[in-house]
Amino acid sequence: MASVCAICAWPLFVFSMGHYLPTIDNDEVVYFLETKTFMLHGFRGGNFFLNDQVPASRLHSGLHGPVFPALYGLAARLVGWQNYSPYLINLALFVAAWLLLWRSLRSHYERQIAIALFVLMHGYFFLFLPSMMQESFHISIAIAMAGMWNIALHRGSGVAWAGLFVLTAIAMLTRYLWGVTLPFFVSSFLHQRRAGTPLRPISTAALGFVSLVAGAVSTYAAMRLWTFWTAPATAGASSIPSLSPVTALTNAAALFSFRSIGVFENYPLYFRVSTWAMLVIPASAAWLSTSPSSPADGERGVVRPLATPFSYSSSRWLCKPCSTSWTAIAICACWRVFTRWRVWSFSPAAGCRVCILLIKFCSSPPPWSRS
Amino acid sequence: MINAQLTVEGATSRYRVEWQRGVGPMVDESSKELFATIERRMDFVPSESSYCKTVYGPLEMSADPRLIHLPLGFAFSAIVLTRDGQLPRLRGKYALTYSSGSAMKALFDASSDWRAVDSFDRFTLYRSRVACPLSSVRATTN
Numbered sequence: 056m057a058s059v060c061a062i063c064a065w066p067l068f069v070f071s072m073g074h075y076l077p078t079i080d081n082d083e084v085v086y087f088l089e090t091k092t093f094m095l096h097g098f099r100g101g102n103f104f105l106n107d108q109v110p111a112s113r114l115h116s117g118l119h120g121p122v123f124p125a126l127y128g129l130a131a132r133l134v135g136w137q138n139y140s141p142y143l144i145n146l147a148l149f150v151a152a153w154l155l156l157w158r159s160l161r162s163h164y165e166r167q168i169a170i171a172l173f174v175l176m177h178g179y180f181f182l183f184l185p186s187m188m189q190e191s192f193h194i195s196i197a198i199a200m201a202g203m204w205n206i207a208l209h210r211g212s213g214v215a216w217a218g219l220f221v222l223t224a225i226a227m228l229t230r231y232l233w234g235v236t237l238p239f240f241v242s243s244f245l246h247q248r249r250a251g252t253p254l255r256p257i258s259t260a261a262l263g264f265v266s267l268v269a270g271a272v273s274t275y276a277a278m279r280l281w282t283f284w285t286a287p288a289t290a291g292a293s294s295i296p297s298l299s300p301v302t303a304l305t306n307a308a309a310l311f312s313f314r315s316i317g318v319f320e321n322y323p324l325y326f327r328v329s330t331w332a333m334l335v336i337p338a339s340a341a342w343l344s345t346s347p348s349s350p351a352d353g354e355r356g357v358v359r360p361l362a363t364p365f366s367y368s369s370s371r372w373l374c375k376p377c378s379t380s381w382t383a384i385a386i387c388a389c390w391r392v393f394t395r396w397r398v399w400s401f402s403p404a405a406g407c408r409v410c411i412l413l414i415k416f417c418s419s420p421p422p423w424s425r426s
Numbered sequence: 427m428i429n430a431q432l433t434v435e436g437a438t439s440r441y442r443v444e445w446q447r448g449v450g451p452m453v454d455e456s457s458k459e460l461f462a463t464i465e466r467r468m469d470f471v472p473s474e475s476s477y478c479k480t481v482y483g484p485l486e487m488s489a490d491p492r493l494i495h496l497p498l499g500f501a502f503s504a505i506v507l508t509r510d511g512q513l514p515r516l517r518g519k520y521a522l523t524y525s526s527g528s529a530m531k532a533l534f535d536a537s538s539d540w541r542a543v544d545s546f547d548r549f550t551l552y553r554s555r556v557a558c559p560l561s562s563v564r565a566t567t568n
Binding site: 069070071073074075076077078079080081084085087088089091092094095096099100101102103104105106107109115117138178182185186 | 434437440441442443445446447450451453454455472476477478479480481485488489490491492493494496498499500501502503504505506514515516517518
């Protein structure tokens with residue numbers, strides 16, 4: 056735990072944080088300004104849209120929606136807004152999320168050590184800490200989700216379930232595709248509430264259907280809200296091009312192939328090495344861990360949490376083929392599974408999903424080579 | 427070890443660490459002073475429309491890290507030229523262009539809708555002649 060917290064200090068040794076300047080890309084500069092505007096003027100600031108093409112909504116924050124700058128803007132009202140402020144806020148969120156996940160694994164020392172090794176071995180968790188990009192925020196959200204989900208599943212805590220759903224809702228307001236995780240949270244919640252009651256296949260199917268509908272409706276609503284906040288109201292205005300079926304298919308094909316996408320060819324080795332670091336450690340931990348402790352922790356229990364992050368990262372890929380972060384997050388989220396069950400030995404379905412993750416990572420672009 | 431080495435390599439390149447260490451502090455200080463100077467020629471009026479709280483500039487300026495010192499909480503809106511190479515219709519008060527080598531500066535100079543307020547080192551500030559009429563109210567937000 057201390058090692059993970061200590062490594063978060065790396066920007067202090069690399070940069071003069073008092074003079075840190077956003078250089079990753081123009082998104083970072085714009086996020087910085089959006090947050091500053093929110094801190095000073097709330098939602099009554101100016102526009103961050105191309106050529107005055109503002110949306111129908113009265114909230115004119117910018118093309119990435121108003122919630123992310125609002126959250127950081129609120130924090131900025133507490134800590135001020137200087138060059139180093141994004142680092143302070145990212146650090147607070149990351150450490151808090153990490154401590155929550157750590158706490159959720161209390162009394163399982165081997166898992167705590169394993170997950171610490173896992174995080175330490177992958178630089179992605181720490182790379183974006185000093186920057187004003189959204190990545191660090193979403194990584195922290197994912198870690199907090201993993202922690203809350205652990206607590207909710209193992210202790211049946213109503214507070215943890217409420218926290219998990221509130222956190223998911225906030226995450227969906229910043230990036231609506233987080234809604235893809237919702238059916239799995241809802242499903243595991245409903246199954247837990249029905250624990251002790253034998254479920255017939257039709258009841259299981261009904262629970263699955265309800266979870267799916269809840270997730271789909273919530274995601275659609277979040278998407279419509281996000282569009283209302285960001286899409287230009289003027290007819291014929293230029294905007295971010297919508298996703299075409301051809302693009303979606305191309306991205307989906309990339310998910311299942313070993314090829315690199317043209318513009319992301321730098322640093323391919325990083326991701327191959329990262330992939331192995333991320334998979335070998337969980338595999339070793341799974342191999343050394345105990346067998347399922349109860350029938351309820353059987354194969355479906357393995358497949359479900361694995362499917363959650365896989366679905367989420369797949370969806371991100373369909374929309375934007377550069378979301379390696381989501382799979383990093385995904386593997387963190389399914390850590391509970393890796394460290395608890397012998398996924399490789401008894402679950403062909405889970406094995407297939409891990410293979411797909413492996414393939415995806417081998418063809419993933421590095422996070423810093425985005426166009 | 428390999429992973430750590432490659433992570434460092436990627437981060438070094440993406441964060442332009444050498445630049446940040448070498449000239450970053452100087453660039454930061456000089457741009458802070460520069461925008462403090464520009465601020466003295468700008469008004470932020472809370473009661474005005476959101477357009478009047480927006481500074482326009484060329485798209486490439488949105489990647490300029492100096493811009494984080496844009497004063498008074500003004501928003502920044504990137505502009506791209508219309509298909510016939512003209513400025514789009516803008517409803518805001520201020521625009522910022524690079525003082526040299528900027529095609530957009532020539533268009534602002536030639537436009538009757540805009541007047542140059544002043545040049546500040548690498549930036550030139552413009553004010554609209556048609557939008558957001560002059561106000562005597564001075565912002566007190568900084």
